[in-house]
Amino acid sequence: MTTRREQISGESRELILTAAAELFATKGYRQTTFADVAERSGISRGSIPWHFGSKEGLLMAVLERSVDLVRTSLDDAPGPGVETGLDHMLKGLDTLFAQPTTKLFVTLLVEALEPDSPIHDRYVEIHDTLRGHCKRWLDRFAPTVALSTDALAVAIVGAGIGIHQQWLVAPDRVDIGQSLAALRALVAGIVPVTRT
Numbered sequence: 001m002t003t004r005r006e007q008i009s010g011e012s013r014e015l016i017l018t019a020a021a022e023l024f025a026t027k028g029y030r031q032t033t034f035a036d037v038a039e040r041s042g043i044s045r046g047s048i049p050w051h052f053g054s055k056e057g058l059l060m061a062v063l064e065r066s067v068d069l070v071r072t073s074l075d076d077a078p079g080p081g082v083e084t085g086l087d088h089m090l091k092g093l094d095t096l097f098a099q100p101t102t103k104l105f106v107t108l109l110v111e112a113l114e115p116d117s118p119i120h121d122r123y124v125e126i127h128d129t130l131r132g133h134c135k136r137w138l139d140r141f142a143p144t145v146a147l148s149t150d151a152l153a154v155a156i157v158g159a160g161i162g163i164h165q166q167w168l169v170a171p172d173r174v175d176i177g178q179s180l181a182a183l184r185a186l187v188a189g190i191v192p193v194t195r196t
Helices: 003-029 034-041 047-052 056-072 086-098 100-115 120-139 149-169 176-190
Strands: none
Touching: 003 034, 003 047, 003 056, 003 100, 034 047, 047 056, 047 100, 056 100, 100 120, 100 149, 120 149, 149 176
């Protein structure tokens, strides 16, 4: 049985993780301080290292939580009576790139590429998760081009990340909704309407 103290501790941890994810996505990891996280979360600054040990520990917890959220939402398979086929796959792409975590992943990507980055391996896992989801959907269909579903998954995930990156750099010049719709239209052009 969970005690009230454990419940409060869990709630505090969630508030800190949510605030840190939002700040890392908008300001980046290096520019975000414990004071920023404390102010955004409403939790005392001293509680943050108590929960996570260090700023790097907080970052890893944010990424772990984000990967879990993406995995949970992407693994939701349609049940009986739920739309199937191409439309469902394209809606799966919407889910893939409409996650609140997408902005966080794109913002932190540069830091993941740096030598000895503590988040490099986490990014390998994130990309594996996204490509795996795309590949599972593509494998349900027979693409009308002579490319492997592995290669198509890489291209789709790369396009989605690239769209978000351009939007983050120049949101006034990139219509993210129309751009993702264009990506869906491209995918629809290489995937037949009927299941194989």
